[in-house]
Amino acid sequence: MSPPEQPPHRSGFVALVGRPNAGKTTLTNALVGEKVGIVSNRPQTTRHAIRGVVHKPHGQIVLVDTPGLHKPKSLLGRRLNDVVRDTLADVDVIVFCIPADQPVGTGDAFIARQLREVKAPIVVVVTKTDAASKKQVAEQLIAASALVEAAEVVPLSAVGGDQVELLEDLLIGLLPDGPPLYPEEQTTDEDVERQLAELVREAALEKVRQEVPHSLAVSIEEIVRRPDAGRGELVEVHALLHVERNSQKPMLLGKGGQIIKAIGSEARAGMETLLGARVHLELHVTVLGEWQDDPKKLNRLGY
Structure with missing residues (x-):
């Protein structure tokens, strides 16, 4: 008796799209099984296309987590939207994320119109079901289904892991x-x-509030690796936090430097996990005037 025929191995690129704060990066991290993109409750957290790779015996998914599509107010915003549109033109499947805990709105309708131009199959994912009632989830599934022609519609909680394997x-x-x-x-x-x-x-x-998040960019100026006195390697990281106005510097520094110290402490812990080594982190705040609308400054910052 011959052994059963194995299913073919499949592989390709899957773009996650949605308005800002739709849960795209949290879902990407859940699918990959580790953190590959940063997460916060602020719009514009993701500013470039991040690839995460999901390995399964019968297939490999290359996830492309994109910035949230939005009505841009700056050159940076227009460039972020361009990143999304360029990504959509070159993937095999699109995952359209719509949060369960917020009504379907004009931002979702705007993205749905963009998706009418793409040829790849669309999977609509209603995210954050852990933050919504069953009634809200049911209503959102109906509303989401009406937005685009989808191959599948899946409710899930990336935080709780509910239905993540089904989506895979x-x-x-x-x-x-x-x-x-x-x-x-x-x-x-x-x-x-x-x-x-x-x-x-x-x-x-x-750590910061008010208008700083949109005006903040970070660049790494230097990474130095050296022996760590019998404890492996010490990595020295020198980073610059760029803001647009002088008035924003004190918001990042805090009274007596408390906020910048807290930022450094939290970031250093993540770096040590990433690098598997002890990290010495130096942070400095600098003013890069109106960088969000300056092509040369955007290029320098990698946007």
Whole structure:
């Protein structure tokens, strides 16, 4: 008796789209099984396309977590929307994230109109079901289904892990046959420098309020690795936090430097986990006037 025929291996690219704060990065991290993108409750947390790789015996999903599509108010906003549109043109499947705890609105309708132009199959995911009642989830499933023509509609909680595996299987089933695109040990193609900068920005987003989050960018100026007195390696990281106006500097520094110290402490812990080494982190706040609308400054910051 011959052994049962194995299903073909599938692989491809899946873009996650949605308005800001729809839960795209939290879902990406849940699918990958580790943190590959920063998370906060602030719009514009994700500012570039982040790839996370999901490895399964029968398939490999390369997730592309995109910035939230929105009505742009700056050159940065227009560039972020361009990142999303460029991504949509070159993927095999699209996951349209709609949060269960917020009514479907004009932002979701705007994204649905953009998706009418794409040829890839669409899976609508109603996210954050843990934050909504059963009635809210049911109403959102109906409203989401009316927005676009979808191959599947899935309610899930990335935080609780509810229905995440079901979504994985659905996505793999929609991908073309093909070999793995990344080696098994690789879960992201983000370079280390950008990951370190994002850890600083994530910590800062948690510590500051008012208008600073939109005006904040982080760059890594230097990474120095040296022996750590018999304890392996010490990594020295020098980072700059860029704001647009002088009035924003005190908001990041805090009274007696308390806020910048707290940012450094939180970011350093994440860096040590990422690098597997002790980290010495130096942070400095600098003013880069109106960088969100200056092409040269945006290029310098990698946007």
